[in-house]
Amino acid sequence: MILLTRLNGPVFALNPDLVERADCTPDTVITLVDGTKYLVAESLPEVVGLIRHYRASVVAEAQNLAGQTPEERAEAAAERVKETNVVRLHRRER
Numbered sequence: 001m002i003l004l005t006r007l008n009g010p011v012f013a014l015n016p017d018l019v020e021r022a023d024c025t026p027d028t029v030i031t032l033v034d035g036t037k038y039l040v041a042e043s044l045p046e047v048v049g050l051i052r053h054y055r056a057s058v059v060a061e062a063q064n065l066a067g068q069t070p071e072e073r074a075e076a077a078a079e080r081v082k083e084t085n086v087v088r089l090h091r092r093e094r
Contacts, residue, residue, distance in 0.1 A: 001013040001014060001015055001016075001054075002014055002016050002047075002050040002051060002054050003050075004030070004038070004040045004041075004042055004047070004050075005040060005041040005042060006038065006039065006040060006041070007027065007039045007040065007041055012038075014030065014038070016050070016051040016054050016055070018032045018033050018034070019031070019032060019033075019051065020032060020033045022044055022047050022048070023044075024043070024044040027039055027040075028040050028041075028042055028043060028044050028047060030047065
């Protein structure tokens with residue numbers, strides 16, 4: 001996900017895999033594959049840079065995982081969870 005800012009202020013996360021088109025008219029308009037449009041404060045080059053950085057990080061993470069054993073991957077995932085304040089959910093016993 002990439003973080004973008006709506007023109008009226010709030011920040012939102014957008015899945016860049018759903019972006020069909022980005023136009024500069026002069027405000028930046030992001031059009032998704034389902035036709036949804038978002039007017040964002042970031043410039044067109046900034047949006048392109050965010051998408052490129054996101055995709056590069058996905059490829060880098062995949063290459064990193066390919067060189068690890070399953071145990072190393074599990075350990076690395078557990079470390080990432082500790083760093084992100086994620087609360088693990090547990091099933092309730094019935």
